[in-house]
Amino acid sequence: MRCGRTSDPSASASMVGTYGRDTSRCDGVQARGAYLSRYIWRIGHTDFSMHSHHSHSGEFCKHASSSLDEVVARAAELGFTHFHLSEHAPRSRDKDLYPEEIEAGMTPASLEEQFSAYLKKARKVQQKFADRMHILVGCETENICSPHSVKFLRQVLGTTDDAVPGSLVGAGIVDYLVGSVHHVYEIPIDFDRATYERALSMGAEPKREQLLHGYLDAQYEVMDQLRPEIIGHMDLFRLYEPQAVWLPSEASARKALYEKLKRNIHFAASYGALFEANSAAFRKGWGSETYPGRDILRMICAAHGRFALSDDSHGTAQVGLNYARLHNYLYNEGVKQVWVLEAAHDAFRSIPDEAERRARETSASPGLDAPTMFPRGTRAIPMPLWASDPFWNTLPPSLQTT
Numbered sequence: 444m445r446c447g448r449t450s451d452p453s454a455s456a457s458m459v460g461t462y463g464r465d466t467s468r469c470d471g472v473q474a475r476g477a478y479l480s481r482y483i484w485r486i487g488h489t490d491f492s493m494h495s496h497h498s499h500s501g502e503f504c505k506h507a508s509s510s511l512d513e514v515v516a517r518a519a520e521l522g523f524t525h526f527h528l529s530e531h532a533p534r535s536r537d538k539d540l541y542p543e544e545i546e547a548g549m550t551p552a553s554l555e556e557q558f559s560a561y562l563k564k565a566r567k568v569q570q571k572f573a574d575r576m577h578i579l580v581g582c583e584t585e586n587i588c589s590p591h592s593v594k595f596l597r598q599v600l601g602t603t604d605d606a607v608p609g610s611l612v613g614a615g616i617v618d619y620l621v622g623s624v625h626h627v628y629e630i631p632i633d634f635d636r637a638t639y640e641r642a643l644s645m646g647a648e649p650k651r652e653q654l655l656h657g658y659l660d661a662q663y664e665v666m667d668q669l670r671p672e673i674i675g676h677m678d679l680f681r682l683y684e685p686q687a688v689w690l691p692s693e694a695s696a697r698k699a700l701y702e703k704l705k706r707n708i709h710f711a712a713s714y715g716a717l718f719e720a721n722s723a724a725f726r727k728g729w730g731s732e733t734y735p736g737r738d739i740l741r742m743i744c745a746a747h748g749r750f751a752l753s754d755d756s757h758g759t760a761q762v763g764l765n766y767a768r769l770h771n772y773l774y775n776e777g778v779k780q781v782w783v784l785e786a787a788h789d790a791f792r793s794i795p796d797e798a799e800r801r802a803r804e805t806s807a808s809p810g811l812d813a814p815t816m817f818p819r820g821t822r823a824i825p826m827p828l829w830a831s832d833p834f835w836n837t838l839p840p841s842l843q844t845t
Contacts, residue, residue, distance in 0.1 A: 492524040494525035496579075498529060498756045499756065505543040508759070508760070511528070515528075524576050525579075530582055531582065534587065534592075581620055582620060584624075585623070586664055587626045593664060610817065614792060619821050622674050623675030627642050640683075655689055666716070673716065674717070685724070685736065708742055712743070715749070720733070720773055725765035733765075741776070749781075766838060767843035768843070774830050782826065
């Protein structure tokens with residue numbers, strides 16, 4: 444099992460009690476530089492590498508801030524060894540533009556132009572920081588309207604042949620995908636509370652159950668059709684109601700939703716996807732847990748699913764934000780191992796056996812022997828000693844509890 448409270452005494456010693464106490468290590472640029480040098484030496488051959496698989500910049504996202512260079516430079520300053528880029532995929536319809544995009548005079552065509560500019564700039568940044576950290580260039584998916592959204596993304600990523608399997612969509616253009624869903628009933632559920640409640644009102648009674656059915660079906664379509672390496676904020680549907688009862692008490696209704704959750708988790712785990720432990724929900728008021736919440740995290744653990752860290756940063760101020768809280772959350776839930784993506788040219792276009800994947804999917808532990816190589820050209824590397832790494836003591840206090 445990869446979950447279950449670790450008995451490693453060094454991990455325990457590195458937990459909450461050390462955060463913020465050794466201020467010379469937390470605040471000093473010189474200290475961070477020393478640790479950064481050590482991490483660079485360990486890249487690719489490490490017990491732990493500080494990483495994030497999900498990030499945005501104000502240069503290519505209107506609800507973010509800071510340039511792409513500034514965001515990556517901040518990650519390097521903090522000692523990240525792997526910082527991967529995942530700007531939002533463009534949307535194809537006027538009705539799907541966000542208010543800040545409309546205010547800026549953007550159109551679906553200009554969103555595509557912006558995304559193309561992002562891909563070019565991201566490769567330059569990747570080269571610029573190549574001697575300091577691993578950077579993968581990816582994007583975060585949308586699934587607003589089925590099947591249009593997925594087909595449109597395939598086209599944007601240069602995959603016009605329907606016969607090309609999802610695991611190869613965008614190969615050679617992007618290194619990886621963050622598989623996310625932000626809409627139900629074609630309405631964004633994470634923009635603000637009022638818009639979420641409008642989406643909630645669109646469904647039949649019981650409304651939360653119907654919204655969850657729609658969310659999980661859209662999520663499954665992304666997994667099935669695109670095979671994203673990272674599963675983004677698995678339970679974003681809970682953003683504005685994290686304490687609500689999402690699985691009903693009535694047996695048959697509860698079973699139907701539980702089976703869809705299990706279906707999605709087992710499918711993703713069976714091809715080796717990494718479920719992001721995303722610290723963003725802490726800054727959005729979730730309190731003691733974040734994406735995925737405890738109930739879903741435990742389901743992922745039971746399936747031997749693999750976790751990866753993400754800050755879902757939207758500017759320099761959010762790089763690494765609440766990572767100390769994320770550490771404690773995962774540690775207290777008994778997560779013994781996290782994983783990180785790296786480029787792997789020997790994995791490029793190597794298609795895993797689908798029959799073997801299906802067999803894993805129907806097993807009790809679909810992630811146990813899942814592949815670690817992905818056809819878009821990356822591999823997942825385990826970090827079994829993640830909880831006790833000295834990195835956690837180098838985080839500035841400002842990033843620990845905000």
